[in-house]
Amino acid sequence: xxxxxxxxxxxxxxxxxxxxxxxxxxxxxxxxxxxxxxxxxxxxxxxxxxxxxxxxxxxxxxxxxxxxxxxxxxxxxxxxxxxxxxxxxxxxxxxxxxxxxxxxxxxxxxxxxxxxxxxxxxxxxxxxxxxxxxxxxxxxxxxxxxxxxxxxxxxxxxxxxxxxxxxxxxxxxxxxxxxxxxxxxxxxxxxxxxxxxxxxxxxxxxxxxxxxxxxxxxxxxxxxxxxxxxxxxxxxxxxxxxxxxxxxxxxxxxxxxxxxxxxxxxxxxxxxxxxxxxxxxxxxxxxxxxxxxxxxxxxxxxx
Amino acid sequence: xxxxxxxxxxxxxxxxxxxxxxxxxxxxxxxxxxxxxxxxxxxxxxxxxxxxxxxxxxxxxxxxxxxxxxxxxxxxxxxxxxxxxxxxxxxxxxxxxxxxxxxxxxxxxxxxxxxxxxxxxxxxxxxxxxxxxxxxxxxxxxxxxxxxxxxxxxxxxxxxxxxxxxxxxxxxxxxxxxxxxxxxxxxxxxxxxxxxxxxxxxxxxxxxxxxxxxxxxxxxxxxxxxxxxxxxxxxxxxxxxxxxxxxxxxxxxxxxxxxxxxxxxxxxxxxxxxxxxxxxxxxxxxxxxxxxxxxxxxxxxxxxxxxxxxxxxxxxxxxxxx
Amino acid sequence: xxxxxxxxxxxxxxxxxxxxxxxxxxxxxxxxxxxxxxxxxxxxxxxxxxxxxxxxxxxxxxxxxxxxxxxxxxxxxxxxxxxxxxxxxxxxxxxxxxxxxxxxxxxxxxxxxxxxxxxxxxxxxxxxxxxxxxxxxxxxxxxxxxxxxxxxxxxxxxxxxxxxxxxxxxxxxxxxxxxxxxxxxxxxxxxxxxxxxxxxxxxxxxxxxxxxxxxxxxxxxxxxxxxxxxxxxxxxxxxxxxxxxxxxxxxxxxxxxxxxxxxxxxxxxxxxxxxxxxxxxxxxxxxxxxxxxxxxxxxxxxxxxxxxxxxxxxx
Numbered sequence: 012x013x014x015x016x017x018x019x020x021x022x023x024x025x026x027x028x029x030x031x032x033x034x035x036x037x038x039x040x041x042x043x044x045x046x047x048x049x050x051x052x053x054x055x056x057x058x059x060x061x062x063x064x065x066x067x068x069x070x071x072x073x074x075x076x077x078x079x080x081x082x083x084x085x086x087x088x089x090x091x092x093x094x095x096x097x098x099x100x101x102x103x104x105x106x107x108x109x110x111x112x113x114x115x116x117x118x119x120x121x122x123x124x125x126x127x128x129x130x131x132x133x134x135x136x137x138x139x140x141x142x143x144x145x146x147x148x149x150x151x152x153x154x155x156x157x158x159x160x161x162x163x164x165x166x167x168x169x170x171x172x173x174x175x176x177x178x179x180x181x182x183x184x185x186x187x188x189x190x191x192x193x194x195x196x197x198x199x200x201x202x203x204x205x206x207x208x209x210x211x212x213x214x215x216x217x218x219x220x221x222x223x224x225x226x227x228x229x230x231x232x233x234x235x236x237x238x239x240x241x242x243x244x245x246x247x248x249x250x251x252x253x254x255x256x257x258x259x260x261x262x263x264x265x266x267x268x269x270x271x272x273x274x275x276x277x278x279x280x281x282x283x284x285x286x287x288x289x290x291x292x293x294x295x296x297x298x299x300x301x302x303x304x305x306x307x308x309x310x311x312x313x314x
Numbered sequence: 315x316x317x318x319x320x321x322x323x324x325x326x327x328x329x330x331x332x333x334x335x336x337x338x339x340x341x342x343x344x345x346x347x348x349x350x351x352x353x354x355x356x357x358x359x360x361x362x363x364x365x366x367x368x369x370x371x372x373x374x375x376x377x378x379x380x381x382x383x384x385x386x387x388x389x390x391x392x393x394x395x396x397x398x399x400x401x402x403x404x405x406x407x408x409x410x411x412x413x414x415x416x417x418x419x420x421x422x423x424x425x426x427x428x429x430x431x432x433x434x435x436x437x438x439x440x441x442x443x444x445x446x447x448x449x450x451x452x453x454x455x456x457x458x459x460x461x462x463x464x465x466x467x468x469x470x471x472x473x474x475x476x477x478x479x480x481x482x483x484x485x486x487x488x489x490x491x492x493x494x495x496x497x498x499x500x501x502x503x504x505x506x507x508x509x510x511x512x513x514x515x516x517x518x519x520x521x522x523x524x525x526x527x528x529x530x531x532x533x534x535x536x537x538x539x540x541x542x543x544x545x546x547x548x549x550x551x552x553x554x555x556x557x558x559x560x561x562x563x564x565x566x567x568x569x570x571x572x573x574x575x576x577x578x579x580x581x582x583x584x585x586x587x588x589x590x591x592x593x594x595x596x597x598x599x600x601x602x603x604x605x606x607x608x609x610x611x612x613x614x615x616x617x618x619x620x621x622x623x624x625x626x627x628x629x630x631x632x633x634x635x636x
Numbered sequence: 637x638x639x640x641x642x643x644x645x646x647x648x649x650x651x652x653x654x655x656x657x658x659x660x661x662x663x664x665x666x667x668x669x670x671x672x673x674x675x676x677x678x679x680x681x682x683x684x685x686x687x688x689x690x691x692x693x694x695x696x697x698x699x700x701x702x703x704x705x706x707x708x709x710x711x712x713x714x715x716x717x718x719x720x721x722x723x724x725x726x727x728x729x730x731x732x733x734x735x736x737x738x739x740x741x742x743x744x745x746x747x748x749x750x751x752x753x754x755x756x757x758x759x760x761x762x763x764x765x766x767x768x769x770x771x772x773x774x775x776x777x778x779x780x781x782x783x784x785x786x787x788x789x790x791x792x793x794x795x796x797x798x799x800x801x802x803x804x805x806x807x808x809x810x811x812x813x814x815x816x817x818x819x820x821x822x823x824x825x826x827x828x829x830x831x832x833x834x835x836x837x838x839x840x841x842x843x844x845x846x847x848x849x850x851x852x853x854x855x856x857x858x859x860x861x862x863x864x865x866x867x868x869x870x871x872x873x874x875x876x877x878x879x880x881x882x883x884x885x886x887x888x889x890x891x892x893x894x895x896x897x898x899x900x901x902x903x904x905x906x907x908x909x910x911x912x913x914x915x916x917x918x919x920x921x922x923x924x925x926x927x928x929x930x931x932x933x934x935x936x937x938x939x940x941x942x943x944x945x946x947x948x949x950x951x
Contacts, residue, residue: 017613018635023605038735038778044332205731209794212689213745214718223744227735356813471904472677501676502840506884506898528814531886535893554890572818573888574847576870584847586818590783 045307052303055296062293066116069109077102077110078261086279096281098271107263108285114264115290118175119245122182126244127237129183130190135221135229137191138198149195156188164247168256175258178251182244193236197229231308238301242294249290265290318490318522319345319368324381324391326360326367333595337363339546339602341381345490350516350523352537352554354530358591360546361526365492367391369402385490404434407483411495413475417467423478424463427451431485450481453518455511473504477511484515491516493525497532509536530573534558542566545592545602547618550626562626564607601629639703640664641802641834642688647697649680649687655908657683659858659916661697662935665802670828670835672849672866674842674881678905679855681838685804688836689723690714701802719749722795726807728787732779738765738790739775745797764793768823785816792823802834809844817841821848842885846870854878857908857916860935864942875944876921877901915947923948 046052070077073094081101089096095104137148167181201207202225210220226233245265251257252266253273260267265286272283326338338360345351355361366372368383368390383390385401393401402408410416418426427447432438438446444463451459454477467475476496483491493512497505513536516523527533533540533554540557542550542565550563561567568587578584589606592598601607604614613629622631629635642665649658657680665671673681686692688699690706699706706717725731732741742761746752752760762772768789779787788808795803805824809817821844827833839845845852846866853863854877862875873879880899887893901920912918918928925947933945 012612014634017616018611018629018632021604021610021612021615023610048332205725205727206733208686208691209723209725209731209791210733210744211691212718212723213748213794213798214715215744215748219748223736224733228733356815473904502842502886503676503880503884503898503901506886507900509886510898529886530814530888531893534888534890535886558888558890569815570888572815574818574821574843576843576846576885576887578847580847580867583822584818586822587815588819590785590816591813 042304042307046303049303049306051299052307055299055303058292058296059300062112062289062296063116065109066112069112070106073103073106075103075106077107077263079103086275086282088279089281095285096279098268098282099275099279104268104282104285107268108265108289111263111265111268111286112289114175114258114262115245115248115266116293118179118182118248118264119241122179122186122244122248123237123240125179125183126187126190126240127233129187130236131194131226131229131233133187134191134194135198135226138195138202139217139221139225141202145195149192152188152191155185156192160185161247161250164251165254165256168251173256173259175262178248178257182247186240186244186247190233190236190240193232194229197232198225201225201228231304234308235301235305238297238304242297245290245293315346315348317344318347318385319524320382320384321345321368322382322384324364324367324383325379326363326372327378328363328372329376329378335595336597337546337594338367339598341543341546341548343541343548343551345522345524347489347522348516348520349538350513350525350536352525352527352533352540353543354527354533354540355543356528356591358545358594359543360594361543362494364543365494365524365526368492369406369408370395370398371408403430403488404486405488406490406492407486407488408492409476409479409483409494409496411498413472413479413499414467416479417475417482419467422464422466423470424448424451424465427478427482427485430482434486446485447481450485451478453484453515454478454481455507472500473507476500476504476508480508480511480515484519484521487519488521490522490524493523495527496525498527498529505532512536530558530569542569545598546594547602548627549603550628552625562623562631563603563628564609564630565603568608601627638666641667641702642836643698643700643703644684644688645698645700647684647687647699648695649683649692650695653909656858656911657908658687659911661858661860663853663860663863665834665836667801667834668828668832669851670837670849672845672852673836673838673855674840674845674852675855676840676881676905678857678908680858681855682806684855685723685806685836685838689721689804691723719798720800721802721804722798722800723804723806724788724791724795724808727811728784728791729779729811731791732787734779736778737775738770738777738779738782741779741790742775742793742797745794749798751798760797764797767796767827768793783816784812785819788812788816788820789823792820792827796827796831799831800833802836804836804838806838807840809839809841817844824848842870842882854881857906857911859916859945861917861946862942862944863935864939868939868942872939872942874938874942875946876923876948877917878944915945 079102081097084097085099085101087093087097093103093105095108098104133148137145163185164181167184168177171177171180207220207224210224248257248264249266249269252264253270257267258264268286269283272286275282321341321343324338324341328335328337341364353361367379370390379391381391385405424447427450428443431446432443448459448463451462456462470478497508500508509532512523515521525537537554540552540554541548542563544565550566557566561570571585572587574584587606592602600615600617601619604610607614609630611629619627619629621627644661644663647658647661650656661684673684675681683692687694694707701717701720706714739761742764743757746757746760761775765772765774770786770789809820812820825848828835837845837848849866851864852866852869853860856877862869862873862878870882873882880901884898903920906912906919914930915928915933918924921928927947933947935943935945938944
């Protein structure tokens, strides 16, 4: 190329495509990338996927049902016939473990989702309206929070009776407060931001501001709190079942299995080991995932 | 004039969020004793990254640096942490933009000055150090320094805090002062006072000042020489009067045209520079200013311009142009 | 004589802890004009802008829009006024909802006020993007994909969506690079002419304010100390604070800059919790007299169409 060409004027391309970030990525894609780089969180994530898949399909893998008894083979250790062994009534522990998974996970997730709904609504309303309304609402929440959680659940269960949906109800009624507090503090932070003020200035209704501007930007902490609420619910359910207030036989949750397994601990440890082990694994996984999500979802608001 | 700092081809790259950001792409300049050198540029020009790199203030885990920085006989980029600790503060002082976060909120300001001073002069008695701290506070404009010596930073106004920062930086009597946007966060009246103060102190203590700013007016008021940075490199340098009277690089010219003057009338428009500063996470081919430059040529998109006339990196000044 | 669009009468705003942000503010803004509002941090200029739009609740005082009082209305009655008065914010990084696309951000005003739907809405959004010089492709982008200057344009477009007559510009340039500031201020100027907008231009860059404003008001500690046409005020400031302020503006010209000596006000800004009884500048003014500490000066005409609140006699 000769100098005459090189020093001739350059034709400029349109500014059309010169946005700043040429890598088009959304909030979720960015979050996933960050999460992926967190080893323990990703392992936890896949562990949970595995557990849920097993909860769905595990019982189908074995040829036994969760209730059929093989009294002659009761209390047998893990073998090729009974992968996790049998319990005191000769029932297949493997199948019961995954049925238990269904129950425990179902209870844990459902109760947590109900808590999410109540907590988000309560926290958003309190945070948004502020002043007297907020003060009143948060005082009530504070008082409820001070009451011993487990005691409340037990009392409720005694009133409502036992059974799957009673447990869920009891857990849901007592567990929403943490979510409400976290949501409220997020809302307070967001309210001060200019884009919320802009919505006010445009004349947006409170409903629109809450649904369109506040809650979507609080999703990060909401999700993280959810991943911590679920293991708490699972554990509480296990504890309740342990106390005999859980689901009734022949249905089993991990907690009821642990309860039964405890008495057999000395001679037949696998009956406690499997349910208790899976409770622990589930809880650790949710906690690690929650920590990972916290990092992945948080700094997005300020870019 | 004696050279106090020689920077040769300094490059700084950050690894953040799985992205490589080439903040400084080859910076070379000399700094002479006693002068005030201004480095002016907008966000993304690399000026802040460069100045922090001079004293290795960037976190090692995410930063890659190459090139040489000679302070006297010592080369700084290759030196160890221990060696740098002897230089930071004692030889090279720093003032930052935000005095709120640069002062320790839990320690009274007098104690901070004394502590900083004694770190470099451990043999001074506490009585002498205290007297010196009072003297420094007085020097930076506190009319009753004894009253303020035990005050906590949060009881001070923004302007006072900035003065304390200056006192802190100057207490060990460094030869070189790096000032990173020292007045950007201040109101205009305070800015005027701080700039006057810096000039006075420079005359008293014969300090060399390297001043980073985005504000051309600050440069006009305080600097002897100026470096203009864009896209991680110097595009133009020169004595301050020359730069403002006859700017050579199109960026400098356009920048000066885009600032409103108090003297202009309503009808005289200010002319903006179209487009935005370059994205430093992407590799740059040719001149960084090319896509915003009204005089861009074919060669500008292909090759980076070298230094011409010892002042400007721009193909317009190439002797190859007819 | 044109009738004023906005009339502010004896506006006061005191915050919860007793901080008097705005004291006895009175001024008018005429259709098609820009009133610049300058002052240093803590002078109350931002609060003034927000209070006008009822983003803050005034402690007392009146604001009239085309003659109607707007503070006494409830939220529902005030709704139609929200279409006439809008605001642009300082921080382009916080003024757009990070979870909405540009298209959604710009359609929202249409939805809220039921100004358009479906295809009409889409066309409206395109028109807005054209007005502020952004390509149509940006409709699907998120704020974090845009630069500061581009986000600021979106903020301006959003304010324009409801076809307002008056826009409060709350430091719209401070967070932008110098080379971008000129783009935005030129856009604002052009839009003012095209759409006959009035602006309250709040800023601390005095040169920019002069460039964009027809008249300028100078604030100190919650009070307006001087107000007048920008050319005359800058050439011949009468109030001691204005004089000190203007003398301190650095100029991008090394020759004049080095021969100037700015007027230094002694002391520090008094606390807004405990403002001085008389004139707010009394603790720092080089010309203070005994009366200044006792009696608050009222606005008086010190030059044609120029008013200052000072006990000194003009001349």
